[in-house]
Amino acid sequence: MLRITAYGDRLERDLDLVDWPEPVKLMQRNWVGRSEGAHVTFPVVDSEDTIEVFTTRPDTLFGATYMVLAPEHPLVDAISTPAQAEAVASYRQKAARQSDRDRMIDSKTKTGVFTGGFAINPVNGERIPVWIADYVLMGYGTGAIMAVPGQDTRDWEFAEVFDLPIVRTVQPPADFEGKAYTGQGPAINSGFLDGLHIEDAKTRMIDWLEEHGHRRRAITYKLRDWLFSRQRYWGEPFPILHGPDGTIRAVPEDQLPVELPPMDDFRPSASDDPDAPPTPPLGRAPEDWRFIEMDGVRYERELNTMPQWAGSCWYYLRFIDNTNGSDFVDPALEKYWMGDHGVDLYVGGVEHAVLHLLYARFWHKVLYDLGHVSTPEPFGRLFNQGYIQAFAYRDARGIAVAADDVVDQDGRPAAEVQDKPDRSFFYQGEPVTQEYGKMGKSLKNAVSPDEINERFGCDTLRLYEMYLGPLDASKPWNTRDIVGVNRFIRRVWRVFTGSDEEAADRIRISDAESPEALTRALHKTIAKVTDDLEGMRFNTAIAALIEFVSLLVPLDEVPRSVAEPFVLLLSPLAPHVAEELWSRMGHAESLAYEAWPEADESLLVEDTMPIAVQVNGKLRANIQVPSDASKDAILDQARADENVARHIEGKTMRREIYVPGRIVNFVAN
């Protein structure tokens, strides 16, 4: 068990330190589930026992008309009266058979049983009945609640079913027609709190409770401690030894790491006794691995193993220094690579939002507290890429079938016609229904990257994935569209080598000076691609390169001053082709060591610029004006345009708007 709950507070607070998408931060906050409130103690009537509850609304204590314990609560037996014992026992048994999950599923109707016992509401001395019900969870708070039906929807529903008293302690607005009222308002029916608003009433009540010894403010988390142990073979063994007397000791450092023993049989073994716990797979490990003698004592190794998380929680640290045999990471390297904010950019799917990313943060904080890492947070910036989605098909039984083998009514593969209208689909002659979802094993709609690589090469695969759309959006895969980027790659190849053949060794570049228009286009492309890569807009960066290459197509030879920067721009997107061309251009070293091209600002400014002209907000002309023209000159030229003149003729000019470098709008009527 790992005490992640001890870090709940910091796991929540330190989200302020990182540059992460807000939805992910929100999910983590909800997962940690910090809530502030108070513990309140209720004495049990005719007993020494007390029931402790957690509440975020101590201000509503006067409205607590009954109490509910979770069925598993340890006081249930003590509180139940003989008359109710049987009903209580049967309810508990029923609840025990249901998993937490099942309980949540049929949470529509409230169920419960009266224990026969009573407790005293400490604030007004009233006797209130104690019930048990499965809507109260043993795992959260204290496993017991004070029920305030007036201000809590669940309590209201329960009170309605079992006809329990309801007292409002917050005045709802006059037009309020609902049941439980959870909004703001002044306290009523609440003795010394009457008239106070919620926040003041809470403070006042907590003060009162503390004064009278009924406990104090408290913070509770939804987050639960982490069972970090699995009965599986594949996982890191715990370096822990069990002595014959039940003592536990760690494996000495010089014997680390503990490696899994080679085994043929991985099955866990079950005993004949149905109540005995099963022995994990390592129970079948050879005796010389299982037992180890130290200081004259024979220890047995821990037989459970660690879950997958054991690796994913710290791999980013080990990657910094993965061959280090003495430390998990060299402190100087850790400092250098982790910098001030941790990993510079972590790209991953949202499916990791609350599990991997929360647990890894926890480990990192433990390492930080022990002085092994220098940043409080592991991942400074997080970026969620979208899912790749694809069409999927189910047969009559609702079972997913291999999308690859689905055809339409004309026998054509589904992949070619899936977005066309009036298609019906078949799998092995049986009709199937089409749906759409995340590409993966469960929908059997995955496309093997190996296959795409085989057919088009990995530069094309890489480009296609980037060209699909914005990195953060989920996008549909469409194998048919891959030819587009493949054509681009081949066109680049042909432009520089003059041939479609891979073996072509000719390189068509010249030392001639580049025409000005081409140079300008190059620098615009440099500026666009640089900016787009910086913002991770790979799709538009590729579009800019495609546009630029179309200018090179008619040339017999590409000027070296254009060819080289172009290949450098291409290199992060299609590294293999770029390296090959770079080498053929006569370079012995990889282009990885070249400086990134820089756009010459002076070449980005044109002599003339296009200006759109609107009349009353409707586009009527496009005019070309000198870039340094004055507003008046531009307005004159705009008015002179034939089509514009036609639309303003005979009207009174009300306004003339000019947005520099963009648009002219004449408002006339």
Add this chain to the structure above:
RNA sequence: GCGAGAGUGGCGGAAUUGGUAGACGCGCUAGAUUUAGGAUCUAGUGUCCGUAAGGACGUGGGGGUUCGAGUCCCCCCUUUCGCACCA
């Protein structure tokens, strides 16, 4: 139910963040080249009216703000994801 996001051509998507909607790609149409297929090159391709010039309409639907709205505000619809009795 609660929370977060997304709706733009036949399809994937662009749009310097309030300033020419549809860049780029797929698909489709026509032409050139080719023995043919394929590949390549050129031109076209939101809808409607028009021979054309040009015009009307157009970013899920309805209202609004503005000289100007895919972009801002209000209401609604559809859809994807996450959480789900958390006291």
